[in-house]
Amino acid sequence: MLPALQLLLIGLYGLCLLLLLGFSVSQWQLTRLARRAYAAPGLPPLTPAEWPLVTVQLPLYNEVFVAERLLDACAALRYPAGRLHLQVLDDSTDETVALVAARVAHYRAQGVHIDHVRRATRTGFKAGALAYGLTRTEGELIAIFDADFVPQPDFLEQVVPHFYLDEARDTRTGVVQTRWGHLNEEYSLLTSLQAFALNAHFYVEQVGRQQGGHFLNFNGTGGVWRRACIEDAGNWHADTLTEDLDLSYRAQLRGWHFRYLPQVAAPAELPATMDALKSQQFRWTKGGAETARKHLGAVWRSKQSLVTRLQATFHLLNSTVFLAILLMAVLSVPLVFMRARVPQLEPAFQMATGFLVVLVPLVFYFRTAWQRAALDRPAPRPGFMGQLLLFLAFSMGLSLHNSRAVLLGLLGQRTAFIRTPKLGLMQQPGAWRGRRYRTSRLRSGLTLLEGLLCLYFLVGIGAGVYLREFGLLPTHMLLATGYGLVFYYSLRHAA
Structure with a gap:
């Protein structure tokens, strides 16, 4: 050579x-x-004097194995009467549609405010479904759960108060994200290794970013948005494969604050097959690169500290x-x-x-x-x-x-x-x-x-x-x- x-x-x-x-x-x-954050936990939030209207959006696409489980869990969410709206954003093309329709009818007969929302086309995929759903609800706060999640009944009771810092409303908190739990961590070596990686992100990375005042990201599910934040940041875009990371950076660049709660878990199912894991990895890695291409320049033009801009660079890249x-x-x-x-x-x-x-x-x-x-x-x-x-x-x-x-x-x-x-x-x-x-x-x-x-x-x-x-x-x-x-x-x- x-x-x-x-x-x-x-x-x-x-x-x-x-x-x-x-x-x-x-x-x-x-x-x-x-x-450092774990050594000095913050004060608990105040209970709001008036609980805001909350819409729970459930984006689905051909989820015959888990759709009913998701709807059952969300119908069991505890929240003040008349203040909760469940919105099933169903783009399915198989028998999931019938399963969801039957489940929605069941819970509507019990007095649950739940809608089965269907679109003519799957334009914009998940981002398009979420944006379309916003036009059909009046919720002030928007909770989002993917089909593999099983939120606990007290999820909203734990999360919603974190939009309030004191007696007055904290109008600049745009997102409260929670930690993902793992329903099937012990299923196989594949799922245990995924849990190992995700735990590092949720127990350390997100906590560290919050403690340092750096850019956080909404993780696509298991969190609650303020509707005004979504709209002010330009709503959901479908030009990257990680619409959650994209909107997170657009919102924070406009001055919105994100909060992360490691003490609140949203249990979810991990991909158990290699083809499912590879599709998820492809979407996350390609979408992260697309979001970096889209926002890295704006990050360095912002007035954030040098350390925060460096952390954002490593985050996006x-x-x-x-x-x-x-x-x-x-x-x-x-x-x-x-x-x-x-x-x-x-x-x-x-x-x-x-x-x-x-x-x-x-x-x-x-x-x-x-x-x-x-x-x-x-x-x-x-x-x-x-x-x-x-x-x-x-x-x-x-x-x-x-x-x-x-x-x-x-x-x-x-x-x-x-x-x-x-x-x-x-x-x-x-x-x-x-x-x-x-x-x-x-x-x-x-x-x-x-x-x-x-x-x-x-x-x-x-x-x-x-x-x-x-x-x-x-x-x-x-x-x-x-x-x-x-x-x-x-x-x-x-x-």
Whole structure:
């Protein structure tokens, strides 16, 4: 290999490492802020003198397995009589329509104010449904639950008071977001790893952002908006795949305040199949990149502090981590051979093994989330380091799939809104077989590449052992495990 090419390879690896280090330090800072917040909890909110009108919007699209469960939970919400409106925004094209219609009729006969809202076309997908629903309700506050959520009866009683800071109404609080719970965390390895990642976001990241006065995001569901905030920020837009993140930034750039309640959980079902998880990951990562493309300039033109603008940059660009991971991973195997043949580049190779140093702040971040989650579990789960290593491996294994999504988002390529199917899978492993709502059949090209990458990193492991170059061995073991898991589940759940 020519010296110039060698230096280019190491330079690219170093740039990726610096990017990952920046994100890692950002998470470390949020963890410090979150721990400070937990050490000094705020005062409880005041009960409003007059409870506002609340509309609960339930966007649905072909949710035959969970629609009735959602309606039953929302019909059981406790709230002052005459102040609650349930709005089922049903864009379904299958028998979900009949199931919902029957359930709505059942609860309407019991005196529940509930409407079954249908549109002629599914224009704008979820964002379009939410915007359309606003034109058909007078609610001052708008609660939103996706089909896989099962809110507790006291959800509104816990959340609505947080729109009030004192005796007068706090008219600048635009959103109160709650933490997601997990109905099926123990269902499989796939669901437990998702819960591990989401807990870090909800127990640490969101808490840290609130404590530091940084930009928060509405998580698409399990939260309540002030209607005036939605309208002032320009209503729901369908030009990104993450309409929730988009509206969150537009609202906060206009001076609205967001509040986050880690003590209030909104239980939900985690995707239990690889095709469902990949569709969700694609939407989140591509949508995040689209939102960054749309709002990053406005963030840096705003009057926010430098730290807040930096945190917002890492927040909006966090999906680009997958690009760095994928590039570093591909470059890491040639580095093993270069290290054996070019001894004078030893300092550069020491830098390459520094990937493990990047993980140190992340251990602090995930460990804090693990500890906080343990307080809310009846039986805390053991094995933090094993779970962390499996999660890191699995995340690396998704880097090819997610990098494609990020690139499409950054380049402004439009793609269809593919929702995450909700299958009502709670306790029976294997029950996904034969289920409808597959988001895609086996993507043979991408899945084949994931399998080949697993073999590629096994070659890296073998080369490292043969050449007695062990610096990148832990990284290659994580990569081989991660791509192996993703390849295995992709094949298994496509059967």
